Amino acid sequence: xxxxxxxxxxxxxxxxxxxxxxxxxxxxxxxxxxxxxxxxxxxxxxxxxxxxxxxxxxxxxxxxxxxxxxxxxxxxxxxxxxxxxxxxxxxxxxxxxxxxxxxxxxxxxxxxxxxxxxxxxxxxxxxxxxxxxxxxxxxxxxxxxxxxxxxxxxxxxxxxx
Numbered sequence: 584x585x586x587x588x589x590x591x592x593x594x595x596x597x598x599x600x601x602x603x604x605x606x607x608x609x610x611x612x613x614x615x616x617x618x619x620x621x622x623x624x625x626x627x628x629x630x631x632x633x634x635x636x637x638x639x640x641x642x643x644x645x646x647x648x649x650x651x652x653x654x655x656x657x658x659x660x661x662x663x664x665x666x667x668x669x670x671x672x673x674x675x676x677x678x679x680x681x682x683x684x685x686x687x688x689x690x691x692x693x694x695x696x697x698x699x700x701x702x703x704x705x706x707x708x709x710x711x712x713x714x715x716x717x718x719x720x721x722x723x724x725x726x727x728x729x730x731x732x733x734x735x736x737x738x739x740x741x742x743x744x
């Protein structure tokens with residue numbers, strides 16, 4: 584059975600969208616425009632690999648067909664799950680300004696909930712898939728909203744799935 588989770592993943596939980604520069608972690612939290620830009624670039628740098636993993640998953644999913652197995656879909660989800668975890672660890676490793684610190688924590692929590700559900704893809708069958716897909720969709724919406732709160736606080740455009 585093919586799990587059509589890939590259409591759901593198009594609304595990324597790690598909604599950094601866009602390339603980042605190799606900026607280091609900013610040290611100042613004074614709130615100046617240059618500090619905000621530095622933190623924005625740090626955010627984009629951290630989430631870039633997760634965005635790339637998601638884009639690769641979507642590319643692969645475009646070739647899925649009737650013969651695509653659940654095992655293949657689960658294998659294709661694995662790099663995305665790893666990338667989300669790595670991004671979340673990176674996000675938690677930054678001393679974010681107060682204006683976005685709570686939003687970053689909320690994004691990491693929302694991403695964690697989504698990853699936990701994605702990790703159960705291999706246990707789904709025809710009788711459980713509908714409820715599982717609905718949970719993925721709900722968790723993605725929460726993660727996207729949380730990421731957009733961070734992006735707003737950093738002066739970045741909102742992610743629009």
